Every structure is written in structure tokens, then in C-alpha cells.
Amino acid sequence: MSKIHLLPEHIASKIAAGEVVERPASIVKELIENSIDAKASHIIVTLRSGGKSLIEISDNGSGIDSDDMPLAFLRHATSKICSIDDLDSLLSLGFRGEALASIAAVSTVSIESAISKDIGASTLTINHGKLIEQGKSSRVPGTTICIEHLFAKIPARKKFLKSDRQELAVTTRLIQEFSLSYPDIHFELYNDGKKIINTTGEKDLLERFYDIFSRTSYSQMLPLKYIDNQSQIRIHGVISSPVLKRATRTQQMICINGRVIKDFRLCKVIEDAYHGFLLSSEHPIFFVHITLPAADIDVNVHPRKTEIRFAYPDQVMSTLFHAVKTFLAEQILTVPVQKFAETPSRYHVGSPPLSPPEQLIVPPTSPPFPIPSSFHIDHLFTKMDIPVEEKPVKVLSQIKNSYILCEAETGLLLFDQHAAHERYIYEELKHSVDNRTTQPLLTPITIQVTPEQNVLLGECHQLYEAFGFILEQNSPSTWLITQVPVSKKELDYENIILVTLEYTNKENFKQALTTKKDDILHTMACKAAVKFNDHLSIPELQNLIDNVAYLPGIYTCPHGRPFRLELKYSDLNSYFKRT
Amino acid sequence: MAENKLPKKLTPMLRQYMAIKANYQDTILLFRLGDFYEMFGSDAEISSQVLHIALTARHKGSENEIAMCGFPHFSAEQYIKKLIKAGHKVAICDQTSDPSLPGIVERQVTRVITPGTIVSDTEEEHKIRLLAAISKNNNAWEIAFCNVSTGEIFPGGGTTIPDLIDQIRIRDPQEILIHHDHHGIFVPIIEQGHIRGLLTNVTTKAAAQDMIGTYIRSTQQSTAEHLYHSAVEESKKITIDEITVRNLELVRNNHDGKVYGSLLDTINATITAHGYRLLHSMLLHPLAEREAIQSRLNFVEALKEKGQLRRTLQANLKCISDIEKIIAKIVLRSASPRDLGALLQTFHTLPQLLEALKPEKSAVIQSLIPGIAYQGAVSQLLENAIEMENLPQSAEEGNWIKGGFDKELDAIKNTFSQAQDWLKNYEDEEKKKIGTDQIKVRFNNITGCFLEISKANLKNIPVERTLHLTRKQTLVNAERFASSALYEFEAEYVASEEKSRKRQAVIFQSLCADILKEKDLLQILAKKLAELDVWVSLAHIADLQHYVRPEFSSDGKLEIEAGRHPIIAKKLGNSFVPNDTKLNHEDEQLVLITGPNMGGKSTYLRQVALIEILFLMGSFVPAKRASLPIIDRLFTRIGAQDHLLRGMSTFMVEMTETANILNHATKDSLIILDEIGRGTSTYDGLSIAWAICEYLIHHIQAKTLFASHYHELINVVESLPKAENASVAIAEYNKQITFLYKVIPGGIGKSYGVEVAKRAGLPLDVLDHAQNILASLEKDSFHSSSSPAPIPAQLIVPPTPLSPSSPSSSPSPSSFVLDQLLDINIDSLTPLDALMKLKDMQEKIKTEKDNL
Numbered sequence A: 001m002s003k004i005h006l007l008p009e010h011i012a013s014k015i016a017a018g019e020v021v022e023r024p025a026s027i028v029k030e031l032i033e034n035s036i037d038a039k040a041s042h043i044i045v046t047l048r049s050g051g052k053s054l055i056e057i058s059d060n061g062s063g064i065d066s067d068d069m070p071l072a073f074l075r076h077a078t079s080k081i082c083s084i085d086d087l088d089s090l091l092s093l094g095f096r097g098e099a100l101a102s103i104a105a106v107s108t109v110s111i112e113s114a115i116s117k118d119i120g121a122s123t124l125t126i127n128h129g130k131l132i133e134q135g136k137s138s139r140v141p142g143t144t145i146c147i148e149h150l151f152a153k154i155p156a157r158k159k160f161l162k163s164d165r166q167e168l169a170v171t172t173r174l175i176q177e178f179s180l181s182y183p184d185i186h187f188e189l190y191n192d193g194k195k196i197i198n199t200t201g202e203k204d205l206l207e208r209f210y211d212i213f214s215r216t217s218y219s220q221m222l223p224l225k226y227i228d229n230q231s232q233i234r235i236h237g238v239i240s241s242p243v244l245k246r247a248t249r250t251q252q253m254i255c256i257n258g259r260v261i262k263d264f265r266l267c268k269v270i271e272d273a274y275h276g277f278l279l280s281s282e283h284p285i286f287f288v289h290i291t292l293p294a295a296d297i298d299v300n301v302h303p304r305k306t307e308i309r310f311a312y313p314d315q316v317m318s319t320l321f322h323a324v325k326t327f328l329a330e331q332i333l334t335v336p337v338q339k340f341a342e343t344p345s346r347y348h349v350g351s352p353p354l355s356p357p358e359q360l361i362v363p364p365t366s367p368p369f370p371i372p373s374s375f376h377i378d379h380l381f382t383k384m385d386i387p388v389e390e391k392p393v394k395v396l397s398q399i400k401n402s403y404i405l406c407e408a409e410t411g412l413l414l415f416d417q418h419a420a421h422e423r424y425i426y427e428e429l430k431h432s433v434d435n436r437t438t439q440p441l442l443t444p445i446t447i448q449v450t451p452e453q454n455v456l457l458g459e460c461h462q463l464y465e466a467f468g469f470i471l472e473q474n475s476p477s478t479w480l481i482t483q484v485p486v487s488k489k490e491l492d493y494e495n496i497i498l499v500t501l502e503y504t505n506k507e508n509f510k511q512a513l514t515t516k517k518d519d520i521l522h523t524m525a526c527k528a529a530v531k532f533n534d535h536l537s538i539p540e541l542q543n544l545i546d547n548v549a550y551l552p553g554i555y556t557c558p559h560g561r562p563f564r565l566e567l568k569y570s571d572l573n574s575y576f577k578r579t
Numbered sequence B: 001m002a003e004n005k006l007p008k009k010l011t012p013m014l015r016q017y018m019a020i021k022a023n024y025q026d027t028i029l030l031f032r033l034g035d036f037y038e039m040f041g042s043d044a045e046i047s048s049q050v051l052h053i054a055l056t057a058r059h060k061g062s063e064n065e066i067a068m069c070g071f072p073h074f075s076a077e078q079y080i081k082k083l084i085k086a087g088h089k090v091a092i093c094d095q096t097s098d099p100s101l102p103g104i105v106e107r108q109v110t111r112v113i114t115p116g117t118i119v120s121d122t123e124e125e126h127k128i129r130l131l132a133a134i135s136k137n138n139n140a141w142e143i144a145f146c147n148v149s150t151g152e153i154f155p156g157g158g159t160t161i162p163d164l165i166d167q168i169r170i171r172d173p174q175e176i177l178i179h180h181d182h183h184g185i186f187v188p189i190i191e192q193g194h195i196r197g198l199l200t201n202v203t204t205k206a207a208a209q210d211m212i213g214t215y216i217r218s219t220q221q222s223t224a225e226h227l228y229h230s231a232v233e234e235s236k237k238i239t240i241d242e243i244t245v246r247n248l249e250l251v252r253n254n255h256d257g258k259v260y261g262s263l264l265d266t267i268n269a270t271i272t273a274h275g276y277r278l279l280h281s282m283l284l285h286p287l288a289e290r291e292a293i294q295s296r297l298n299f300v301e302a303l304k305e306k307g308q309l310r311r312t313l314q315a316n317l318k319c320i321s322d323i324e325k326i327i328a329k330i331v332l333r334s335a336s337p338r339d340l341g342a343l344l345q346t347f348h349t350l351p352q353l354l355e356a357l358k359p360e361k362s363a364v365i366q367s368l369i370p371g372i373a374y375q376g377a378v379s380q381l382l383e384n385a386i387e388m389e390n391l392p393q394s395a396e397e398g399n400w401i402k403g404g405f406d407k408e409l410d411a412i413k414n415t416f417s418q419a420q421d422w423l424k425n426y427e428d429e430e431k432k433k434i435g436t437d438q439i440k441v442r443f444n445n446i447t448g449c450f451l452e453i454s455k456a457n458l459k460n461i462p463v464e465r466t467l468h469l470t471r472k473q474t475l476v477n478a479e480r481f482a483s484s485a486l487y488e489f490e491a492e493y494v495a496s497e498e499k500s501r502k503r504q505a506v507i508f509q510s511l512c513a514d515i516l517k518e519k520d521l522l523q524i525l526a527k528k529l530a531e532l533d534v535w536v537s538l539a540h541i542a543d544l545q546h547y548v549r550p551e552f553s554s555d556g557k558l559e560i561e562a563g564r565h566p567i568i569a570k571k572l573g574n575s576f577v578p579n580d581t582k583l584n585h586e587d588e589q590l591v592l593i594t595g596p597n598m599g600g601k602s603t604y605l606r607q608v609a610l611i612e613i614l615f616l617m618g619s620f621v622p623a624k625r626a627s628l629p630i631i632d633r634l635f636t637r638i639g640a641q642d643h644l645l646r647g648m649s650t651f652m653v654e655m656t657e658t659a660n661i662l663n664h665a666t667k668d669s670l671i672i673l674d675e676i677g678r679g680t681s682t683y684d685g686l687s688i689a690w691a692i693c694e695y696l697i698h699h700i701q702a703k704t705l706f707a708s709h710y711h712e713l714i715n716v717v718e719s720l721p722k723a724e725n726a727s728v729a730i731a732e733y734n735k736q737i738t739f740l741y742k743v744i745p746g747g748i749g750k751s752y753g754v755e756v757a758k759r760a761g762l763p764l765d766v767l768d769h770a771q772n773i774l775a776s777l778e779k780d781s782f783h784s785s786s787s788p789a790p791i792p793a794q795l796i797v798p799p800t801p802l803s804p805s806s807p808s809s810s811p812s813p814s815s816f817v818l819d820q821l822l823d824i825n826i827d828s829l830t831p832l833d834a835l836m837k838l839k840d841m842q843e844k845i846k847t848e849k850d851n852l
């Protein structure tokens, strides 16, 4: 790497400057970018207390020359650009010469670095901007930077940090993103001595994807490659086949010239390309890299470098749209049709394939008499007498896979299948939650989680008890649902948990649980309910109607939309002038 | 414990006990009494301590009083394991006649369990239990080992007692069989040598391998047909002696003898027991053939690039059970339906492994497929026979056999379902007869069949309607009755239950027999799965730890770029400093490494040895690039350790090991010498080290790494052909030294021993004093002529006539002797030294005379 030098004032003033150190994750981001710029192939991040007590990043990159080392901590000192024009051909992530200086200003930083042509390493310690000591040590060529006492002298900033787990979750997500942006780099993340992420040194994005998001739950990912010669825009990534859909946008990422960018418009472009394959409430999974000439983008927009300006935004968007759309269209031709037909109706998603639903749920109270070992007499004597009543509301058919037409004693009934089902589940859940009842599952449900979700669940799994869920960690990438709220039908518990986990991202989960309990129940019910456009068989429909037709006095979904329309025979008669 | 010493009035049961015990003196006899296993006398005293169970006495207070303790038979397994773990043998004496017959029950020992023969499920993960046998055949000793859990028997090398002890130390068997004639020889060796295995006397005098077979057959009362001799070595292996295994911590650490921290631990990511055993044996038997190594490396390479495939394989390998152990358990009659279930699960997993492998294009990966497809018939048989859910521990229990598999069993089970109908009918009949709906007919294990009427109801029932019932049990608010019909039903039911139990046991036996018929196929399958597991594991480690594929070098060259010590580098991560190595037969055949204590010399030496071993076992190696030779043997001489067992002092051990190297090493060997001649006076040590250096260069010509604190050797090496100096770098910065752990060319004539002692926390007074002494010593040696440094050029011994270099160029011994005489400092010469020197000179002159 070339020498570090100070940028002259007239250049420095043209660079977007501002606060870059907000929380542990922002430090980790800056330091990982430095390691990537130094061509490291292995980056190890070690945290204590989610980064609040210690952040250490160790790489095997090119290292810093011992003479340059004190310089690296000065403002506007960089080895990456010399003039403002260099930004047009920028290949590195850093260019401001700002990060180390900002970090050193608010913490104690020790650095150890070795370059391959020297024997031994140099060390340096800086405490809140002051150089404390310099020395010698040893290490493999590369750099280790260690940050302690973050915000020790700025208590006001320190107060804004969230719990250890929440800070860790943010960093975990960040490293997940880095590891998908740079599948050829080996990333490791540890917190308080525990392994959070350890990718191997794979080269292939799809392999890396499965490393982070285990194959079992995401088997339908497709590798996308597209090159537009004229604009020199290259697009590659992994995107979900249309049969795989998610209820949230958490598994979407766009990476431009090696930078993860939060750009809603580009995400929207990709979702638009899925139009016709997915409903508006369903979201694809994608991790897409866009590479274009450095001169065609401007990264000098925002001090945190999370935004980019395009020279020709329309061209980028149309290329992206075209790439995804044509790719998906090709897939449809090659994916056998019956794959789509096979997608199970949402109604059954929660049930593990092996055991029939009836066996899954243990009755909350089990008969307390002894059962002879090889002789099952019990059912002879404990058989419940379920009153077999006639069904006054009879399903006639499903209309447009969305409405249910029924015949009742007094007239015709039309139900909105989603709203009705949602209401029913909501009532059941609410009843269960209000009465604090829960039912154990005979076979626990295993949910696959990403490292980030794992950290979040670790923080808040107990809070789910208020909703009747008991969750236990099973392995670093799986959790078990062992108890669920009481309901007659099984629900898509996995989806319920993962969707409501999203609340933790937005605000303090604990608070949300008390103030927004009803909202969460709505979300759970909504996610668990059958959807508009889901095709159901007549028995399934009848089953649904048997449950909702008799909710006493309730005719709207939890959000207040009506779900039931009655056309009285008397009205029919009068309309057709039969009276 | 002779029977007649005991009182005459012994009860028949105790008399029976004594008679049986007389044949099992050295074991703890578990005597079955009803539902318990009881121990008596000294057995009871030992066991109560080991097992923490209460010691009582039988016939307390009488002259027959005898100590006793016991445990229930159903928890026997855990207690037996504790006894074995404590180093005892256990004989199980069961009741062999029907206890309900009159007279005393017959009892017999049905098996003897010993530390070397136990096959247990709840074994510590991955522990390899071995039984060894030692025998003597025409003055040559021999040793053989057997892994009872897998049935593999293999010979250990060597013909002398020290050889055998080496083998025992490498393998660490749990139990060692020996003919009682040889008992006396081995007891002291075993005791002093801290060998853990239990020494067992046997009466068979036979080849070691046969002793094992006989012993297992007699203790286990089994055919022992699972025993097999490990396949004749397909490819040539190199020998690694016990010293090297220990020095390099290949399979156990030197700190507490556990696997943790060993090379095995570092490179183990195997999932199955088969894989672990194979990896263990691969480490101890590095290959000596290029093709064999190449083929292993190909597997590792193919899988290293396939992270996703590896993860799928690993997930599936988790469902593979220990096939070899299941076969062993079947043969040793300790298998249960659960073992059959585990085997069936293994068969279920095979197609998934195949499915994962099939789409792969690489021919190397494709070649794994045939081994994994099972061709035998038992997989379908088990599929038809067993119900995977809720498999019982005993064949007689539960409903683990699928309906439709066995007609006879189905017929028996059918009576059960008819029984349900019968009970229902009977209930209905009684309801009519008694005239109320409020009765229940039930059946449980405690009360049997009964008809229950609540007390409230009973009041309202006329007595004459219940006359056919007899009262069976009174509850707080109900009465339970029996009737002759119910009694009959119950008897019939119990009988068919018994029939079903017997039938299930029979079916189990026949399934076991069918499995044994395919024993060979199953053992092959186990081997193939072991290989797959090991390749995946090596690839996984290579990927995670950034190992590279080593190349084969020509001309015996060894070149490593940025090599790392696999164990220490894994622990230290980026703090570990990689180092290059170059050894060849031209100019760098011997490299002398000098430098400060704690500077990383030993680490560097071991690193090279470990990288070479990893290469020879077919693994990738921790380096940026490596080009390595196939060697004929690896020799290590590291550290100092007393070897009391051989009655040798520290120095003697050092010299014996060195002698062994000098006598056996060849041009193709790799030699690691970590300090030679430490355990003696400086001059003796230096002289020996010096002479060895020259001998290695001129005669043996093996590639050698030599670490030493004799700085005088630096000059010696300088003047020798084919030898190079290297040292571990340090930096002095602000009056402090920092170890850089970088191996650099050129020697360092300073050990910084006092510096290091300071770090270790020696008292300041001692340190100051030592510093002063060191300073004055260094000054003196500079002026004194007796100083070993700088080395007088004449002292450098020329190649002796054995070497190819021409004799004419070397100075004649007499002039050499004169120089030597001149150099002697009489003041500092000890009498012994003087004598030695005299002898030396005399010999020189003699050879000169002889040559003339």
C-alpha cells in the first residue's frame, strides 16, 4: 500500500465530513472497510459486551509501515487518494482519511501492525487523541486494532447505546452483509468468548449464502449473472425463485462496487421485476452486487458512505430491472410447472411433514390414570362425546380464491377468507394470552435462524412467554418452539416468531410488548391467516367457516374491516319480486 | 478364600456363592438375588467404596456374618461401568433356572466384564478402548492389540521389552493380557512406568493375537466372530516411534495425557466414530508412497472447494451410527432393538449421502459413491421388521416389530385387540345385568382386570345383582370387583403377553443372526464411511484454518513458505508468526538455530515436523506454500525427561535417543534435534553436540534441524559445508527485548537467559547477581585461552576417512594433537577431562601409525 499522507486543505474541504462514530457497529464497519482495502482475506472481529467494552479487529492485510503509523490517526490522512479527481477512479472503500482519527478521538485505540518486508510488528496506543506509547511486537503481516473505553469521556453519547445484545445484533447483521458482499473473505465474529459467525474462506456467493442462511430453509436460491456491455454494468448475485417468498424485506441487500447501500428505490426495482410472480404482501430474497465504472458513481455524498449518487440512475435501474426480469422468465421456463402447484397451502405450513397434525398437540390436561404398558384401553373409557350438530352454515364454493360463498338458514353469506380467518385466530390467540394458557407440542418445531436472529432471540425469547410461546435454543443456528398458544388449528408458528422478531429491530421489544401487545397479536394473526388468492378445498373452507361463523357479534377483522356480507333470502325474494 | 475356613452352617445360597467365587478370585462377583445383584465379603467392601452404596451384612451378629452390598439389576450398567473405571473386573452371575421351582436356584457366571472388553454406549465421546496381549515366542517378544468395540485386531511392532513398552505407551490400552509366567517381569515395569492399563494374568500360552481371541471368548462366553485382523497394509507406511509421538503431541498432549491440545484434536472435525478412529490411525501411520498420498490429497482438495456439499454431508454423517460397535454388541450379546434402529437409521442416511454426492461433477468425488451404496439384504430386512419410534432397551419389551413382519407375532398381538372388544362387550353386558350405566371395566398392571362401581352408585344397586362379583379393592369412593369371567380373561391375557415377549426375543435373535451374515459387507461399509468422514473433516479444517495443498518435491528438498505450527497457530491466530523453511542436500542440509530462550526455536522445529507428518498422512498443511519430500523416517530428540522405567538418568535417556537416531537415520530421514547435551557439563555437552553435527553432515547426510544454546556451534556450522546458521529474531526497544519469533539467517551468540528469567519472576536479588556474573564471565571468556569461543580453526575436525573428501587435504593427526595440547588450559582442566583428552590423543596417534 502506498504511503499515508495528509490531504491538503482544499481537497479535504471537498469531502463529505461528519460524525462517523455512533455505536460499536459503526466502528466495526470502518475498520472492516480498512481491512478490505488492505486486501485482507481473513478478518476476525472480537467483541466484549456487544462492543461496548472492547472491539478488536484483526486482519491479514498489507499492514501499515511503522513510520506511517502515527500519521494514520490524523484527520485527513489517507493513502487512498491524492486529488479529488482520484474519486472518479476510486477502487477502495475509504478515501476521507477520517475514520481512525474519529475513532481515536472518542476511545482508547491500540494498534499492532506488520508489513511483510519487515521483521516484527510495531505497536501504538492512543488515548482520546493523545499518543500514549509506541513499541515493538510480533504478528503475521497484517493489522490488529483494539478499541476500549468507547465514549468514556462523553457520557451523553454512552447513554444512547442500547443493551449488549442489541448492539451485538446490529454488528452481527453488518458482518452478515459484509460476508455476502465479499464471499472470498473469511469472516469471524466473537462476542464474550462465544462464536457468533465463522464463515469459511469460500469463493462463491451462493455457497456463502447457504453458509449464513442454512440450505434447508432456503433451498430455492438462484445464482444471477448479467453483463451489460454498453453501460459496463455488471450484475451478479443470488435471488430467490418465485416459489420462495418472505413476509418481510429483511433478506434483501444491494451492494454497489463493494459497498452495501441502503437504497429503497433499487430494492423496489427488483421487487417490481418479480411482479406477477409474487403478491404485493410477499417479498423476494435477494443479495445483488452491481458493479459499474467508478466514474459513474459518486460516493462522496454522506459522511457514513451509506448513500451513492449515480451519474445515470435511470440506466442503472432499467438494467437491473431487465436483468432480474429476464432471468426470472428463463427460470419459469425451466422450472417444472408442478413445482408451483405443489407449494403447500399456507394453511398447513406449520405442520412438520412427518406427523399428522392431530398427534402434534398434547391435550392440556391428560387423564391421570395408569395405562397398562402394552394395552391401550384408555380410549374405551375416556372418549369425549363431541356433540355432532348439523351445520347451519354450509360452504357452497370459493370465489376467486378469495371469498367464500355459504348458504345459511336466513340467507346467503359471503366471507373475506383472509379477514375472517385472521379474526378467528386473533380471538383464539387473545383468549389464550389473556388466560395465560399454553399447550406443549409433542414434536417441537425447529426454526432455522440467521446469526442475527439468533442474537435477537437470545435477548428476547423470554418475552414470548407472555404470548404463550416457549422457545429454547437448540444449536447456534436453530431454536425450538416447545409450547404455543392454545388454538384448535396449528398455525405457522415459525413465521409468527420470525415476523414479530422484526419489532426488535424497530424499537425496544420489551416496550413494544406491553404497549403494542394488540398490534403484535394482529401481526401474528395476520401472518398465520390464509391469504387472499390461496386456494382451499371445500372441507378446508367448511372448517374455517365453522369456526368464524359463530364468533358472537363479531363481523370485522382486527383492523376493523368487515369480513362478512349477508344477503337475506327475504331481500332476495323482494328483489326478485317473489313475495 | 477356601470354603472350609468358613463356618459349617453356611446357608445353601452362601455355599453356592463361595463355590462360584472360588473360580473368580480376581474379579468382583455380582450375584443375582431376585431383583438385585449382591456382592459379599471383600468384594462388598471394595464396591461400597467405589460405588458409594451402603455396606450391610448378611447374618448379622452370627458367626456367619458377612459384609454385603448390592444394587437393583436394572441399574446394573451404570454401576458396572463405575467398577470397571476404577480398574476392577466384574463377573456377572445370573440365575439360570426358573426361580419358581422348588429348591435353590441355579446360578452361573454368564460373562466377565473387564476394562479391555467392555462395550458401552455411554462411553466418553470418541474414546478408543484397547485390549493388549503380550507373549513370547523363541525369545522374541510380541504384542497385539484389539479394539473390542470394533473387533479389529492388529499387531504392534518390536521384539524387545522396551519396544513393547513403547507400543503400550503409544496405544494406551485399558487392559494387558500376559501369561502368568511373565507376570513377574512386567509388574514392576507397569508400576514404575505410570502405565494405566490393568495387567491380567491368563493361562493360555499362545501367539498374542490368539490370546486375545481366547480371552474374549471365555470372558464374554461368545463366539467372538466379529474379531477380524486389520487388512494387510495396502500401502507402505513410515514408522514413527513412541518418542516422536509423544514429543510432537500427535494424539495426546504432554500436559495431562488427554486428546485436548494434540495434533489429533487440532485437525479433527470428524463426525462419526469410524471417522475418528481412522483419523487417529492415519496420524500414527503416515504413508511412504507418493500415489497413496496423492490420492488422499485429491479427496481433500475436491471437498475443500465445496463448502455447501460438506455441510450437507456433515449433517447426514451425524445420523450414521457406529456400525462396527453394533456388530460387536451383537456378537457379545449386549445389543438391543435400539441398536438395530441405529443401524436402520444408518441405512436410511446412505441414500441422502448419495443424493448429495451424485450431482457433483468431479471424478474424485464420484469415486466415493460406490463404497457408500449398500448391497446387502439386511437394510430391507430391517426396514420391514422394525418400527423406528420408541425402540425399547430390551427385545421383549414394547411393540417394536412391524405388523405383517411375523405371522406368529401378529396372531398373538391380534388377541390383544380382540381383548379390547371383549372388555367393551363385557362392560356393556354388565351394564345391562346390573342395571346401571355407571360402571367401568378397566385393566391395569397393578390391580389387573376389574369392574368399578362408585360407592354412591353402589348404594342404589340391589345386592342380588352384584352377587356374581367378588370384592377386589376398596377405594375412597369406589369399589372394584372381580368376576370369574374377568379372572379368566386376565389369565389368558397374561399368557399371551408372555408369548409375545418370547416371540419378540426370538425375532430379535434371528434379525441379529441375519446381520452377522453380512458382517463383512457391513465392515466394508464402515470403512468407506470412515474415509468419507475423514476426507470431509480434513477439507473442513483446511478451509477453516487456511491450509494449502503440499507439493511433492524432487531431490529430497523440503521447502515451506510461511509455515505455521498447526496447534499453536490455531490458538494464537494472527499473533502467530509464520516462518519459512528450506532444507536440501546441497547447501542447507543441516540448519542450526540459535537464539534467546523462549524465542520460538522449539516451536519452529516441531512445526516443520508436524507439517511433514500432515503431508505424509495426506492432509493439507498450514503454510502459504509447501513442497515436501517423502521421507523414510522422522526422528525427534526433544526436551529432557527421566526414563525411570528403563533405569536411566536424564542424560542417559538423551544419549540413548541420540544413539538410536545416529544408528538408524539415513539420507532420506528428517531429523529434529532440540538441544543435545544439556544434561551434562557444558564442555561435555558442547563436544558431543559438535561431533554429532559433523557426523550428521558427513556420514548420515539427513536433513536436520538442530536447536541449541551452544553459541560456539555457530562458528562450527559456519565452517562446515552444507550447514547453515539461523536464529530467532528479537528486537531491543527502549531497553526491553521483544521476541519476534521470526527465523532469520545467521546465528545469535546470546541467550538472554537472565532476561527471560526476569519475566518468569525470579527474585530481583538473584537477577542482579546473575547479571553481574554473566557480565564478568563474558569478559573473561574473551581473554582466557580456555574459552570455547572463538573457536580455534584447527579444532574443526575434518571429515574422517569414511567421508568421500580426499584425506591429503586434512592436517595429520600428530600436528592436530600438538595443537590440541597447546590449547589446553591446565588451570581449568578436571582430572577426568585430562584423562579423556589423553585417551583421545593416543588414539589419534595410533590410527596415524596404523595407516602408515
Ligand SMILES: Nc1ncnc2c1ncn2[C@@H]1O[C@H](COP(=O)(O)OP(=O)(O)OP(=O)(O)O)[C@@H](O)[C@H]1O
Pocket (backbone or CB within 6 Å): A001, A004, A030, A034, A035, A037, A038, A059, A061, A062, A063, A064, A072, A073, A077, A078, A079, A080, A093, A094, A095, A096, A097, A098, A099, A100, A101, A142, A143
Ligand atoms: N487495516 C489496515 N491495514 C492497512 N492499512 C490501514 C488499515 N487501517 C488503516 N490503514 C491505513 O490508515 C489510513 C487511515 O485510515 P482511515 O480509515 O482513517 O482512512 P481511510 O481509510 O483512508 O479513509 P476513510 O476515512 O474513508 O475510511 C488508511 O488510508 C490506510 O493507509
Ligand SMILES: Nc1ncnc2c1ncn2[C@@H]1O[C@H](COP(=O)(O)OP(=O)(O)OP(=O)(O)O)[C@@H](O)[C@H]1O
Pocket (backbone or CB within 6 Å): B568, B572, B575, B576, B577, B578, B595, B596, B597, B598, B599, B600, B601, B602, B603, B604, B728, B741, B742
Ligand atoms: N512463531 C511464533 N509466533 C508466535 N509465538 C510463538 C512463535 N513461536 C513460539 N512462540 C511462543 O513462544 C513460546 C516459547 O517458544 P519455544 O518454546 O519454541 O522457545 P524456545 O526458543 O525453544 O525456548 P528455549 O530456548 O527456552 O527452549 C511458545 O510457547 C509460544 O507461545
Ligand SMILES: [Mg+2]
Pocket (backbone or CB within 6 Å): A030, A033, A034, A093, A094, A095, A099, A100
Ligand atoms: Mg477507512
Ligand SMILES: [Mg+2]
Pocket (backbone or CB within 6 Å): B601, B602, B603, B674
Ligand atoms: Mg526450546
